Amino acid sequence: MKAKGGGAGMTQHETVGTSLPRGVREGITASLAPVDADLARRYPGDSGTRQPVHTVYVPADALTDTTVRDWGDQALAALDAHAPDAGALAAVLDLPGELAEPVYRRVRAKLEREPVEDLRIDFEDGYGQRPDAEEDAAAARAATVVAAAHAAGTAPPYVGIRMKCMEAAVRDRGIRTLDIFLTGLMDSGGLPDGLVLTLPKVTYAEQVSAMVRLCEEFEKARGLPAGRLGFEIQIETTQSILGPDGRATVALMIDAAQGRATGLHYGTFDYSASCGVSAAHQAMDHPVADHAKAVMQVAAAGTGVRLSDGSTNVLPVGPTERVHDAWRLHHRLVRRSLARAYYQGWDMHPGHLPTRYAAVYAFYREGLETAAARLAAYVNRTGGDVMDEPATAKALSGHLLRGLDCGAVDAAEVEQLTGLGRAELDALAGRAPR
Incomplete structure (x- = not known):
């Protein structure tokens, strides 16, 4: 149908013909309302908060009020001893020449300012079985140390405990330790921002449901808002990936958490061992690890539950040649x-911090100009050599935001390259504004 006036386009006042009765559309909308609500509940998207680039695990008995600073100092000492300048570190890690100086400078600054982004005080494998009185005291002391660090402004952005699992042999002990730790925090002024709890060795969704009940009961007991407590689910058993009926059980665990699951953490060595992989071949890049992490990734997509890889147990200690080999691997x-x-x-040793941040910073910096140019072209509709869609623009802005969060890139250089501020990047990434 031609527009009035003989033109080829439609005017804003002209109507088009349709055939379906109005009630059809309304009926479909009504029939899909439960699906719409379920999608919104199950797949809310990313929370928009900062995700740490690593988690440092420290046995509860080794925790002190200087642990974070001690790790930073030891990491700096390792750099001084084994890669005292940008060229030396770039040679070890095969960094491009243009990245050597900015990466090295940022790594040192990070180790001086904020060496640990996420600290987990371990009451599980790294702590072992202790007399009840000893673990009681350690849990209470952990709460005191965390509360004092937050009061002094020296706590890492994220900190919490890994309790013992929900298996029968250690269940009561894990529940008691969690209760003591949380109670100690409440009695010291309240739960801090960035509190993280980790539930290990999950095999059945019912164990996640039990953790939900613990959180609910503690919130009621201490007058906390419903949903205040969340937790990570550690994936370190085959049953957490594939159930006896052939279903991907990790998805059931996310559902059982009722919105409280904040992350899925892959446990390299427990999972590999449960698959029968010999000790010499247990690693983050083994095929069984890749399969488990692919299942985790699909199950978590869109849910707002974040992913964490495991660790290497090859420590950068000893003579320089051995340290360099461990650094290259990490x-x-x-x-x-x-x-x-x-x-x-995960990072298991202070010597892993230099290569953690070097890898992260190089990753975000080497892709900075390309990602920024593609995003700017998308926003300005100027085209370019890649035709991007909204989903890719979301990924590009998310990439830039992660680089900003960890200190790999600066807000000023991102804005100069893209013309976009933080709020605009958040909007493109689908994040709630900060």
């Missing part, structure tokens, strides 16, 4: 995880 594994959209991992 750097390669971290880069591999980042490329596979696992933006967080």
Whole structure:
């Protein structure tokens, strides 16, 4: 149908013909209302908060009020001893020449300012079985140390405990430790922002449901808002990936958490061992690890539940040649995880911090100009050599935001390259504004 006036286009006042009765559309909308609500509940998207690039695990008995600073100082000492300048570190890790100086400078600054982004005080494998009185005291002391660090402004952005699991042999002990720790925090002024709890060795969704009940009961007992407590689910058993009926059980666990699950953390060594992988071949890049993490990734997509890779147990200690070998391995594994959209991992030793941040910073800096140019072209509709869609623009802005959050890039350089401020990047990434 031609528009009035003989033109080829439609005017804003002209109507088009339709055939379906109005009630059809309304009926379909009504029939899909439950689906709309279910999608909104199950797949709310990313929370928009900062995700740490790593988690540092420290046995509860080794925790002190200087643990974070001690890790930073030891990491700096390792740099001084084994890579005292940008060229030396770039040679070890095969960093491009243009990245050597900015990466090295940022790594040192990070280790001086904020060496640990996420600290987990471990009451599980790293702590072991202790007399009840000893673990009681350690849980109470952990709460005191965390509360004091927050009061002094020296706490890392995220901190919490890994309790014992929900298996029968250690269940009561894990529940008691969690209760003591949370009670100690409440009695010291309240739960801090960035509090993280980790539930390990989950095998059945019912164990996640039990953790939900613990959180609900503590909130009621202390007058906290419903939903205040969340927790990570650690994936370290085959049953958490594939159930006896053939279903992907990790998705059931996310559902059982009722919105309280904040992350899925892959446990390299427990999971590999449960698959029968010999000790010499247990690693983050083993095929059984890749399969488990792919299942985790699909199950978590869109839910707002974040992913964390595991760790390497090869420590950068000893003579320089051995340290360099361990650094190259760790750097390669971290880069591999980042490329596979696992933006967080575990670090088990202070010597891992230099290569953690070197890998993360190089990853975000080497892609900065390309990502910024593509995003600017999308926003300004100026085209370019890649035709991007809204989903890709969302990924591009998310990439830039993660680089900003960890300190790999600066807000000023991102805005100069894209013309976009933080709020605009948040909107493109689908994040709630900060």
